[in-house]
Amino acid sequence: MTALPEATAKTDAQVGVPSFTTEELFGGATEIGIAHQGLTYRLRITRQGKLVLNK
Numbered sequence: 001m002t003a004l005p006e007a008t009a010k011t012d013a014q015v016g017v018p019s020f021t022t023e024e025l026f027g028g029a030t031e032i033g034i035a036h037q038g039l040t041y042r043l044r045i046t047r048q049g050k051l052v053l054n055k
Helices: 022-026
Strands: 031-036 039-045 051-054
Touching: 022 031, 022 039
Parallel strands: none
Antiparallel strands: 031 039, 039 051
16 A cells, blocks of 8 residues: 555545544543444553554
């Protein structure tokens, strides 16, 4: 995959992709559940500040 030149690169907001901060999603928690097609996935913030998604 080739990166777009900076002059034509578009942000997620410019192409209509919803964007949220971790503060908005987690509200102070370190783990949330995400329901998708009848399954629940867990999204958590690690001690190092990374995001991990588990089925």
